[in-house]
Amino acid sequence: MRIGIIGGGAVGLLTAAYFSKNHDVTIYTRRHEQAEQLCTYGLTVMYGNERTTYRVHAEPFVRAIEEDVLFIAVKQYDVTHILNTRIHMLQANAIMFLQNGMGHVLHLPHMPHNDIALAVVEHGALKIDDTTVSHTGVGRTKWSVWRGEKETFSFLSVTDARFPFQYVEDWKTMLIEKLMVNVCINPLTALLGVPNGMLVTHAPYRQAMEQLFHEVASIFELEQQERIWQHVETVCQQTAVNRSSMLRDIEAGRRTELDAILGYVIERANERHIPAPISTFLYALVKGKELEGEKEK
Amino acid sequence: MRIGIIGGGAVGLLTAAYFSKNHDVTIYTRRHEQAEQLCTYGLTVMYGNERTTYRVHAEPFVRAIEEDVLFIAVKQYDVTHILNTRIHMLQANAIMFLQNGMGHVLHLPHMPHNDIALAVVEHGALKIDDTTVSHTGVGRTKWSVWRGEKETFSFLSVTDARFPFQYVEDWKTMLIEKLMVNVCINPLTALLGVPNGMLVTHAPYRQAMEQLFHEVASIFELEQQERIWQHVETVCQQTAVNRSSMLRDIEAGRRTELDAILGYVIERANERHIPAPISTFLYALVKGKELEGEKEK
Structure with missing residues (x-):
């Protein structure tokens, strides 16, 4: 073929x-x-x-x-x-x-x-x-x-x-699950400069990730939240020593997929007039890091 | 005397x-x-x-x-x-x-x-x-x-x-103004690892700080928000090259004043049943940094 x-x-x-x-x-x-x-x-x-x-x-x-x-x-x-x-x-x-x-x-x-x-x-x-x-x-x-x-x-x-x-x-569930994993892992690891595993092993980071998860899950009116949260945790454990692609992009001063991931969430929230304070705040912090890196180039 | x-x-x-x-x-x-x-x-x-x-x-x-x-x-x-x-x-x-x-x-x-x-x-x-x-x-x-x-x-x-x-x-206004300055500058600089000035010169960071400011100002039902926001900006400009005390504490692996600053805000919000998503999220991230540093000691 x-x-x-x-x-x-x-x-x-x-x-x-x-x-x-x-x-x-x-x-x-x-x-x-x-x-x-x-x-x-x-x-x-x-x-x-x-x-x-x-x-x-x-x-x-x-x-x-x-x-x-x-x-x-x-x-x-x-x-x-x-x-x-x-x-x-x-x-x-x-x-x-x-x-x-x-x-x-x-x-x-x-x-x-x-x-x-x-x-x-x-x-x-x-x-x-x-x-x-x-x-x-x-x-x-x-x-x-x-x-x-x-x-x-x-x-x-x-x-x-x-x-x-x-x-x-169900392609929609498939994409949303993947998006939830990316939303939870990528921006936080990029901001904190930590490998994926830290998001579940370090209690305060896990707390922050959970807060973010629940905000985004509400925006998408996600069913089976408990199961998807466990999936996110499993991915963190299975890739514990990995540095996420967004973290590697930030470290290399490259453009990240922030807009496709957290930007997409914020757009959907805005369309539906749902407040997304944590997503918006986190977006600004990671975008700031991204632009800092680009300036240094 | x-x-x-x-x-x-x-x-x-x-x-x-x-x-x-x-x-x-x-x-x-x-x-x-x-x-x-x-x-x-x-x-x-x-x-x-x-x-x-x-x-x-x-x-x-x-x-x-x-x-x-x-x-x-x-x-x-x-x-x-x-x-x-x-x-x-x-x-x-x-x-x-x-x-x-x-x-x-x-x-x-x-x-x-x-x-x-x-x-x-x-x-x-x-x-x-x-x-x-x-x-x-x-x-x-x-x-x-x-x-x-x-x-x-x-x-x-x-x-x-x-x-x-x-x-x-007015001691109350005096303390709240100082608290607002500390709330805005200390945790963000500690998390981002940047000098104070970056919070006003780098647009995404300024946006994040403004979002935090408004959440905390609402919790305290702050009057004269515009004046106090300008005060925060002025302090950032006047201390532009300084690294905040909380950033220095994080870098040295010392305990920070996070509880006295953002922890206090969250307590007041909880007492009054006002949601404080950004303060809570930021608290967890900086607390995570603080504990990471202590572990390394």
Whole structure:
């Protein structure tokens, strides 16, 4: 099958690598140099002490793409840009989104494609350089159909054991659960400069996270709050020594996904005239850190 | 006049030094060693390139004190302990409190003393070691009578030009204004690790501070909010390069005055069943930092 992957970050590279075993994969990058490097040196996945290099095709995303299936693996802030300005360039029967946030869901009704799926990636992955990704934690990719036929994506059932896909019925619950995890873990670890585990092992931080969780859960009128809270705690425990992607972005002076995560929450609260004092306060503090870092560059 | 000063921190030492010129001053310390050192080496004030050393008497605060006037210059968390367990040891006609918070005010009705005054110190002072204090910023000490005769404290009008006292009518407004300054500046700078000025020059931080200010102003049903907000901003500007005492405490792994400042706000909110989400959230984050530091010790 011809698979196109837009985005040469950690998630894009990881997905490309594991599909390369059985499919004809092309990676569409933002920068020319990365595409050139991938064509020249191949794509390497590090897993423990193991290094595996795959031949892949890569090119910059500058013209219309024709593929059987397209995976959109860019950051949330780039997906909006693509959907606003380049929908006509996405020529594929089926499209799957691999974003953390929920902002792109609002754009889906305007897409011409028949089969659209949404997914959340629960792997640990760290981009080492333009052609290398480290698979730091094996998880799974949950996915669900937003519009169209589930069978279009049946090829997902035959994947590498280290890169399993799991189908879920309810895409909304799937995305909101992932959003809740990101809302709870990312901004707080980025602000406090602590690894994920501290949010459950250090009582005052756990208290702050719980306060934030309840505010956001009310905004989304979340059902099964107790179960989702336990899920958030479990993720903190399972990734205890990890530094969250937002913390790493802050430390590197990069733009974060704050807008896609906490910004999205605040927008939904504003729309519905629900006060969101903690989310707003935390947003300002992390945004301040982000801009401090950018100034220093 | 015989003046006793309880507390050998920055404020206690600064006050003792400036009164030593015209009065018979004794400093009552927590630790024996500090008292011995002060008796042996005197008390030194650094001001710019100037160093002035004063002969002072000092002893540990372990027995009843008899003085004409007593200044209570210990941290808020120690003043409660003293007022709960050692009121009988404070044998003086007049007492003046030099605390940042407001927690001690609740204890005043139980005190037997006739003349009780409250003060807030607006100087920059940094304790260098047990016998040295640096006067980093000349301000003034505002004071007001809580009970008794204003004339008892008339000696305050004859002080060093660098250490002026200013009488104000309304002790409550005086303390609340100081509390608002401390609430706005101390916990945020401690959490963010930034000097005071950043809270007004960096837009997202300013936004967060304003959100906090309005929540606390509502809890205290503050009048003249606009004027007090401007006062907070002015203090940030005037002390722009300073690192707040709470930030310094966090950096040194010391206990902070968080309970006296934000803890007090939360208690008042709880008493009156007013929600205080931002104060509660910020309290947890800074308390977490404080305990992280203590663990590392």
